[in-house]
Amino acid sequence: MELLKAWPKSSLNLLVFAIMLSGAPGIIWIEPPDPVITPGGNLLVNCSTDCDQPQLIGLETQLDKTQKDNGTRWRVFLLRNITQDTRLLCFVNCPGKQQMLYSTNVTVIQPPEHVDLEPLPRWILVGQNFILRCQVWGGKPRQNLTMALLRGHQELSRQPVSEQAPEKTAEVTFTATASREDHGANFSCRAELDLGAQGLELYQKSSAPMELHTFVLGTPRLIVPKLLEVGKVETISCETDKLFPVENAQIHLSLEGRSLSPTVRWGQDTLRATAPVKGQREGQWELTCNVILGDQNREVRGNLTVYKASRDPVPIVMWVLLALGLVVLAGAFASLYLRRTLRRGSYQPQMLPLQDRVPTELPETRPTGPSPEATA
Structure with missing residues (x-):
């Protein structure tokens, strides 16, 4: 199986050389420090010391180990099938000194398993701020894990997830302002576990895209x-x-x-x-x-x-005209009557004296029948 190392050999040689030049006795170290490996992988571990004549160099671990190589001041052990995080302890027995100890942690990586973008409001008013919540399951070590917010293929923002415990679901929130350009755009979250510095690859996992709708109403x-x-x-x-x-x-x-x-x-x-x-x-x-x-x-x-109109306009006009005509006619009759009354009131007859009055003689009437002398 492939043997994985996370510490560059050139850097390790410089570290060993610097320690040896320092002349400080009783120093021990492990190569590689704080290694990161894939699940089920193997690991070579080098326990080294500056003790001139160490009596014993060993490695304490619960993992299956085999000594692969050794020198006066170092031992190399092969650890197989590492499936979970573990702690390694190198020890050295140097004459005339107490036992020297040095420990390191082996981290088994966990690529992001699932990434989810919390459902968005169906419609968001243009100019209004809204929050996007991204969650990731897995992804370890967390100090190498980041979360990116995407609009289509464009990365809008990125945040680290390092402060959250690896055994828990990690959540990252982004605040955005809705614009007309966002209408119909797909938003998604992408978790990235970058282990390039440990000699491994970049692990990515994205959420399902969600379409955003913005509006003005x-x-x-x-x-x-x-x-x-x-x-x-x-x-x-x-x-x-x-x-x-x-x-x-x-x-x-x-x-x-x-x-x-x-x-x-x-x-x-x-x-x-x-x-x-x-x-x-x-x-x-x-x-x-x-x-x-x-x-x-x-x-x-x-x-x-x-x-609803109270009357039809034509009959109303006719009735108005008729009423006006009656009023005019009544006024004319009243004026005529008044004139006649005034004329009568102005004439006064004169009375004659009695002596001036001459009786009127009536003609003599005679009988029309035969006279008595005739009847007789």
Whole structure:
């Protein structure tokens, strides 16, 4: 099986050379320090010391080990099938000194197993801040683990996950501001375990992408005539000029809960609906305009007053003219009567004296029948 090393040999030689030049007695070290390996891998461990004549150099571990090579001041051990994190302890017995000990930790890597992006709101208002939460299972060692936020293939942000315990699910949050450019874009999280410095590869795991929808939705305006006569037809309209994306919007008009069939026109960030309304009967009727965009809606209400004229205009004019004629005629009769009355009141007859009065002689009347002398 492949033998894995995590400490470059050139760096190790420099470290050993520096320690030997220091002349400090009783020093022990392990090659490689704090190794990182893949699950089930093998590892060569070198325990070394600066003791001139060490009596014993050994390695304490629970793993299956075999001594592969040795020198006066060093021993090399092969550790096989390492499946979990473990601790190694090198010891050296140097004459005239206490036993020297040196330990290190072997970390078995765990590539990211699963990455999840918490569900996003279905629609987010343009200009509003929102939080994206990314979770990762696995990924060890955590000090080599980072989380990146992506929009499509573009990396927007990156954060380390090193401060979180490797046995727990790690969570990283990103704050973003919704823009029009984000509408319809796919967002995802990508966990990266970079072990290039340990001679290993880069392990990546991404979440399923989620599509984001952004919107702008202003309050619509309802344009309604104040009065509508029974039997007449007027046009009502509803419009909004702050709308994005306009092609995904719907607009509805209703009168007292009864849907109308408007004519709808789209423009750049504008939407307008018009519909004819006929006055059926007197009263005050409620008009409603509702603009819907995704799971968002804006509603506005207004009132339409329908009235009935008390009389037809032509008969009213005729009655008015007739009344005026009667008034004029009555005035003429009154004026004539007044004139006659005034004339009579101004004439006073004169009385004659009695002596001036001459009786009128009546003609003598004679009988018309035969005389008595004749009858006789």
